[in-house]
Amino acid sequence: MKNVKKEAILPAALVLVLFVGLFVLERVVPASSILFVVLKKGAIYALVAASMNLLNGFTGLFSLGQAGFMLIGAYTYAIFTIPVEMKPVVYQYYDHAIGFTLPVPVAILLAGLAAAAFAALIGLPVLKLKSDYLAIATLGFAEIIRAVIQYEKLGPITNGSNMLKSYPKFNSVLFPFAVAGVCIAVILLLINSSYGRAFKAIRDDEIAAEAMGVNLFKHKEMAFTISSFFAGISGALLAMFQSTVQASAFKSSMTYEILLIVVIGGIGSISGSVIASFLFVACSEWWLRFLDTELYFGSFQIPFLRSGFRMVVFSVVIMIMVLFYRRGIMGDRELFQKRREKKKGEVQQ
Amino acid sequence: MLKIQNLHVSYGGIQAVRDVSFEVPEGKIVTLIGANGAGKSTTLRSIIGLVPAAGGSILYKGEELRGKTTAEIVAKGVTLVPEGRRVFPDLTVEENLRIGAYLRKDDLKSDLEWVYSLFPRLKERHWQAAGTLSGGEQQMLAVGRALMSRPKLVMMDEPSLGLAPIVVQQIFAIIRKINEEGVTVLLIEQNANMALHAADIGYVMETGSITRSGDGKTLLEDKSIQEAYLGK
Numbered sequence: 001m002k003n004v005k006k007e008a009i010l011p012a013a014l015v016l017v018l019f020v021g022l023f024v025l026e027r028v029v030p031a032s033s034i035l036f037v038v039l040k041k042g043a044i045y046a047l048v049a050a051s052m053n054l055l056n057g058f059t060g061l062f063s064l065g066q067a068g069f070m071l072i073g074a075y076t077y078a079i080f081t082i083p084v085e086m087k088p089v090v091y092q093y094y095d096h097a098i099g100f101t102l103p104v105p106v107a108i109l110l111a112g113l114a115a116a117a118f119a120a121l122i123g124l125p126v127l128k129l130k131s132d133y134l135a136i137a138t139l140g141f142a143e144i145i146r147a148v149i150q151y152e153k154l155g156p157i158t159n160g161s162n163m164l165k166s167y168p169k170f171n172s173v174l175f176p177f178a179v180a181g182v183c184i185a186v187i188l189l190l191i192n193s194s195y196g197r198a199f200k201a202i203r204d205d206e207i208a209a210e211a212m213g214v215n216l217f218k219h220k221e222m223a224f225t226i227s228s229f230f231a232g233i234s235g236a237l238l239a240m241f242q243s244t245v246q247a248s249a250f251k252s253s254m255t256y257e258i259l260l261i262v263v264i265g266g267i268g269s270i271s272g273s274v275i276a277s278f279l280f281v282a283c284s285e286w287w288l289r290f291l292d293t294e295l296y297f298g299s300f301q302i303p304f305l306r307s308g309f310r311m312v313v314f315s316v317v318i319m320i321m322v323l324f325y326r327r328g329i330m331g332d333r334e335l336f337q338k339r340r341e342k343k344k345g346e347v348q349q
Numbered sequence: 350m351l352k353i354q355n356l357h358v359s360y361g362g363i364q365a366v367r368d369v370s371f372e373v374p375e376g377k378i379v380t381l382i383g384a385n386g387a388g389k390s391t392t393l394r395s396i397i398g399l400v401p402a403a404g405g406s407i408l409y410k411g412e413e414l415r416g417k418t419t420a421e422i423v424a425k426g427v428t429l430v431p432e433g434r435r436v437f438p439d440l441t442v443e444e445n446l447r448i449g450a451y452l453r454k455d456d457l458k459s460d461l462e463w464v465y466s467l468f469p470r471l472k473e474r475h476w477q478a479a480g481t482l483s484g485g486e487q488q489m490l491a492v493g494r495a496l497m498s499r500p501k502l503v504m505m506d507e508p509s510l511g512l513a514p515i516v517v518q519q520i521f522a523i524i525r526k527i528n529e530e531g532v533t534v535l536l537i538e539q540n541a542n543m544a545l546h547a548a549d550i551g552y553v554m555e556t557g558s559i560t561r562s563g564d565g566k567t568l569l570e571d572k573s574i575q576e577a578y579l580g581k
Binding site: 194197198200201203204205207208209210211212213214215268332 | 397399418419420422423424428429431435436437438439440444447448449451452494498
């Protein structure tokens, strides 16, 4: 037990330093800085990437439903937190059906639960499928969710294809960090529990896991539901971050962004997902923005630089990753887990 | 301890096991020998509930196992060491062992020590990823993993498959040792010579049915078995 405590001190101290650092940063750097956009969105993506990694990296279920579950989370949060007096304005084309407002923490929790409940339901048929078929089915369900939410007859609840707005948001970068941090900590605890071991056993060898008495369906359903719960929470955070939410934005391309983060970070590494998420958001929102703007030296236009080129670069990056760095930044290791890995390395030599 | 009566199993459209009956008395080593495709593995897989039986009964201590889930059967003290070892390659040796005890919620420390005392090699490598072990070590791990559920009956599917002769001997020494500690063993083997030497009782399986039975020594001396399975 002593070793466990010792190993926990360093991460705990780092988390403390991180939060103090962020607190100071918010008082030094102007609030309009792009840095805060990156930090907020990075934290939100870190959570959804960790949730996707729980499924794809640790349980071996190749699911592409993340955007759909985020959408459920985002809408659940927005629908239940729009202040009553603002509802007629937001739902201008419909008679709003939900005439009450929930406190923010309750709504965030409800966002996760709604996504989890839906996942539990579609998991029943979908989780009987394997690999590519599972990916296609989950991708399909995510698209169905998007279509259903935009369905006109549901307008009084979802506002149809119009956006939802005027719900509570967060200002401080500390809020998404705290929520995402707690959720990721829970995911890590789960992975290191006996359930997490069963997930990994299923990933490594389904038949052997079953022969050991691990109930395959029960554990897959559990991983799928929990992963979707956290995707729902991150959807709520994303809604808060964006200050408006519209179903049409939660396309499959969003799932691919998250998949890209998981692959870059390392399939099977939560810390990899977190690191890659901040890197990815920083690149797409900030560092690589220049790729999308046309640039002239006198009358000479620098070739390739124009709107959309950023996406080309991303595509090339993912191809290079898949071809040459398949293990990503972290492989299947975690930060602060060096002792065991070092020994493993010694033997392999 | 285990009584199989008129077992029928269809598997992938073929009737792999036809009207098979045999008994595994408590405390014995029983072997089921036969050629590839005789239905031996399917028999074990249906006992542990991985493949549903189409007919007959599987009585374990007088209790019907047919229709029960694998988890329920493992919890009753029956376990399977699957063919081809099937250790979890990315998990450490110790994690593999802990998965073996997945259905138990009590303290595993004494059982880990017991398994490590049976397989000192595993203790040396407890932090190593199972995929980096040699074939023989992986087979030891597969056996150790099965023992972690504290089974009363261990079923082993071809434990000697693909192993060097010296390692095969080690594995059989371990099988005898486990048996001496009070665990009943049901062993499937293509290596009929080794299996019949180790076993108290042997059954010969051909194309889905049991054709011969007897104690290990009698079968070893039987002319037709010598010709068909022992290469004499």
